[in-house]
Amino acid sequence: MFVDVNGRYFVVFVFLMLINSVSAQSVQVVNANLGRSVILPCTANHDTLTAYWRYNDSKTVCDIIRGKVNFEEQDPVYKSRVESFPSKFAKGNFSIKLSNLKKSDAGIYTCNFPSTLTPGTVQLRVTENRTGDVMRRPDSLLLFLLGCVLLSN
Numbered sequence: 001m002f003v004d005v006n007g008r009y010f011v012v013f014v015f016l017m018l019i020n021s022v023s024a025q026s027v028q029v030v031n032a033n034l035g036r037s038v039i040l041p042c043t044a045n046h047d048t049l050t051a052y053w054r055y056n057d058s059k060t061v062c063d064i065i066r067g068k069v070n071f072e073e074q075d076p077v078y079k080s081r082v083e084s085f086p087s088k089f090a091k092g093n094f095s096i097k098l099s100n101l102k103k104s105d106a107g108i109y110t111c112n113f114p115s116t117l118t119p120g121t122v123q124l125r126v127t128e129n130r131t132g133d134v135m136r137r138p139d140s141l142l143l144f145l146l147g148c149v150l151l152s153n
């Protein structure tokens, strides 16, 4: 009886873990530095030549329509900062390159397909490299020295 209850909880637990890992996998996290450029990945696993890139489900980043890049509906914040790779479209690769990254570029990007299929989702994080590098190095050096002191005693 006890084992049976535990067994059921275990199954539910594993099931929840599976759901969690599946939903976690569908969002790709991309880190990039301020002022640099980044590739936002998007791959279609079905036959299409159309993909609509959106920021936060609202701003238009760019539209790829029947294998042609279209900037007509593009939000001005992305002007001249988006590059696509037309030679890859036929392979289902609709990745784009976003340049001159700003802090406000951080957030959720979706690559939407015309059918009802799930969009690709990318979470972009924009970091300032200077502070991160300068702050972290002394810390690890300190830990290393501390380790040496402890080991020699």
Ligand SMILES: *[C@@H]1O[C@H](CO)[C@@H](O)[C@H](O)[C@H]1NC(C)=O
Binding pocket: 056, 058, 107
């Ligand atoms: C995302 O969109 C919602 C409404 O659609 C808006 O309230 C929110 O401020 C937006 N966030 C960013 C980071 O643009």
Ligand SMILES: *[C@@H]1O[C@H](CO)[C@@H](O)[C@H](O)[C@H]1NC(C)=O
Binding pocket: 039, 043, 085, 088, 093, 094, 095
């Ligand atoms: C898609 O194309 C981009 C740009 O050429 C490239 O960086 C990326 O590796 C490609 N992705 C795949 C899955 O081939």
Ligand SMILES: *[C@@H]1O[C@H](CO)[C@@H](O)[C@H](O)[C@H]1NC(C)=O
Binding pocket: 033, 034, 035, 128, 129, 130
């Ligand atoms: C980030 O580091 C690179 C060199 O690694 C440098 O060229 C660039 O200016 C740095 N960006 C910022 C915002 O500090």
